Amino acid sequence: MAITIRDVMKIVEPIKRRVRLIADRAIVTLVNDALQRQNLQLKVLADEGADDVERFQNYGHSSVPPAGSEAIVLGVGGARAGMVAIAVEDKTVRPKDLEAGDNCLYHLEGHRIILRKDGLLEVEAKTVIINASEKLTIMSPDTEIQGPLHVTGEITSDTDVKTGTTSLKGHKHNESGGGQTSPPV
Template structure:
């Protein structure tokens, strides 16, 4: 009976809910301090995350922890979520990457990838847009040269309704310039 009680206790402790108190992200595997039940605190709980994605959840987040081998001395967190900051009201199939402050990247069922943020910064050696049409709402500042190229004779850069290809203007002496070639 004693062996059965020990096994029963290990089975009951195998999976638990916890609240995250402290996060240490400076190690190779993120470590958590968590509270389990009312007064049980565990330190150095490894948090496993999916390859290619990492996050630091805010204190107060909830976790699902496993007791490896049914032993409370060897806890691992396999899922951590925060109900207060999770991006909700998504449609079936939608997927999002989000921050507790509200900015997010959302993939929707109709093929839209939507980024909502204060500043969108791309750090790259080269950026290539392959789109039938690109629109900007608001001001555009170009810090450097701008080149317009095309594969047809109709390729042109139009700014403020003025063609860069066929624009003519008066020189200081009043003569008209030739069209750009």
């Protein structure tokens, strides 16, 4: 019995179909972030819907993509029933002003944290809040604050504090009858 091309195509077609379904693009329509692993509702191919698609994220980083974001999905085993999302991006808000090697964590409203060359860490935001349950330590040979400083608690220093050229440790006041006061103790 001779094997025809038609016979071969009959055998190969299901494999071909599964290979075609392994990877695809999709549009995020809904995100469920309340589960152990984030689930997405997607539009795949020609408006084919896919619900409960698990989204794998990198360890130590989590995000909730806005509706309309694009996803790359894999059909595990070539089956749509086992679909997972491995990458999700919203190209309309992705920063496009980075240099080679830069790394950026960004939000759709524009605030971001950027790791730049030469050891520069840049934070851009309207408000920055640092919550430390025990202690915040800043170690730097030179610290500069531009703008007003408001402190609601006590300020202590292990060394002298200066305002302009006036030392808080070594300053003296002129007395009304002549002479000067002794420095603060």
